[in-house]
Amino acid sequence: MTGYGWWATSTHPFTFVAYVAVAIPVLICAGFLTRRHSPTVPDPAASAERESALTRLWPWLLLALVAVALESTGLALGGRSRDFPTLSTVIDQALVSHVVRWLLFCLWLGVGAWFVRPAAHWRASRRSREAG
Amino acid sequence: MLVALLWLLLAVASAAFEIGARRSHRWLSLAELGSRISSHWIGRFVLLLCWAFVGWHLFSRYSRHPL
Numbered sequence: 001m002t003g004y005g006w007w008a009t010s011t012h013p014f015t016f017v018a019y020v021a022v023a024i025p026v027l028i029c030a031g032f033l034t035r036r037h038s039p040t041v042p043d044p045a046a047s048a049e050r051e052s053a054l055t056r057l058w059p060w061l062l063l064a065l066v067a068v069a070l071e072s073t074g075l076a077l078g079g080r081s082r083d084f085p086t087l088s089t090v091i092d093q094a095l096v097s098h099v100v101r102w103l104l105f106c107l108w109l110g111v112g113a114w115f116v117r118p119a120a121h122w123r124a125s126r127r128s129r130e131a132g
Numbered sequence: 133m134l135v136a137l138l139w140l141l142l143a144v145a146s147a148a149f150e151i152g153a154r155r156s157h158r159w160l161s162l163a164e165l166g167s168r169i170s171s172h173w174i175g176r177f178v179l180l181l182c183w184a185f186v187g188w189h190l191f192s193r194y195s196r197h198p199l
């Protein structure tokens with residue numbers, strides 16, 4: 001995975017190979033996720049839990065609100081302003097270094113693996129139930 | 133420069149909220165939030181799209197000559 005990440009982040013941006021290098025893990029994750037058929041278990045406490053979850057969401061909503069405000073202001077000012085950079089412009093400064101690109105790519109792959117993990121886990125447990 | 137620092141502050145705040153959520157359970161952690169969103173196929177699809185967008189935007193469309 002780290003070797004693949006090193007290769008993928010050594011490709012030139014805006015080239016076909018760069019797009020394919022990202023598309024391969026995306027397609028693998030999409031394949032895992034589309035094959036997942038999670039059982040729907042009716043839960044009487046689900047709606048109460050959902051309400052509680054919404055009230056426990058406020059820090060993330062606050063951060064998202066600030067991020068959206070900064071990003072939209074940056075985009076309204078042209079998107080490449082020195083005084084008001086967008087998130088992409090700030091991250092581009094870090095992405096100049098191949099090592100940082102590679103580390104961020106590994107982090108990105110890790111997030112993708114996290115998406116896939118419950119699907120793989122659920123299928124494995126279903127197989128063991130069917131076998132047993 | 134100030135706005136770049138604000139972005140950095142947001143990243144630090146996110147990390148702090150995530151650590152706080154895992155320790156105190158007073159609010160949802162990102163992992164919990166992701167699990168809840170991905171419990172439905174639409175949520176999984178949206179998360180996959182966001183993840184793919186981030187991947188292409190960061191690693192296929194980055195600028196070699198930033199400001």
